[in-house]
Amino acid sequence: MNFRLQIEMVIAAVALLILVVVLLKRNYVSIKSAVVWLLLPIAFMLMAIFVDPLTTLVKWLGFGMLSNFIFVVIIGLLLLLCFFFTIVISKQQKQITELIQELSIIKQKLGKKKDK
């Protein structure tokens, strides 16, 4: 059972890795965002490699099955990614607002100069 899960996790990690690299090569994502997305395949790989100590840890934590623990880890990482992107969006929203305001003020000043 664990071996099958290991294979599935490695496949998922490789697929995600390929996706991130392709998006990066095509310039669809920035290096900063790509690095953040690498967290997931790295986590998958680590869990696939250290499956035995992981099984012991999972039992000690009280999870009935290893797959349940993996779901919890994935949801946790996705939540972290959501927080990360919320921070990025908030910062960019502030910057865009500032840009719109400054540009509009400059346009008004230029228009006035032209009228003179």
Add this chain to the structure above:
Amino acid sequence: MKNVLIIVPAFNEESTIENVVKNIVDHGYDYIVINDGSTDNTKKILDDNSYNHIDLIFNLGIGGAVQTGYKYAYKMGYDIAVQMDADGQHEISSVEKIVQPILDGEADLVIGSRFTEKTIGNFKTTAMRRFGIKMISNVIKTLSKKRIYDTTSGFRAANHEVIEVFAKDYPLEYPEPVSEFMLLKSGFKVKEVSAKMHARVGGKSSIHSWKKGYYMINVILSILMIQFRSKKR
């Protein structure tokens, strides 16, 4: 004599903007209209009459539009900035009254209020809106120890220090109550004076009826967020 700038944020106010600006000019005040990406004839009216205005290249909402006015006031070195709606609700003759406490050094921000403790019951609006304003007022009072009755009034005067603060940091969402709380938490003096206001002549309120409950909850949550992050000046 301190120089005063009147900031008029306008979004689709074609039916009222001309009269509002004419009134301001007749009273001899400097002004700037912030056209917040209007889709009606507001821009054409402003251009045709050569009224002093800034056209925002995208719609930013009331907070972003008003902050543009504060940025302009700060860059141009105005001592006092007065926010005034473009829908004709605010009476130009009350500007003097709301500016006076700043000139006397009694306040950093003065709110032109539609009602006070005694007149809140006479304020002609829906029960839901009155309840919302009262709740926001209670939360501000609890957290800042200062009672503001008309928390959503858009008729306000700010001194140079507040102009600088608003030019750099102004809430884009629920700007009036949140910015008042921001100032109170930073140790600024906020005063309320009663001001004459008319019923809306044209345009639509930015707070729609079905959104009033949602608005109140969001304002209260925003105020709580400010409570966590605010620093004394």
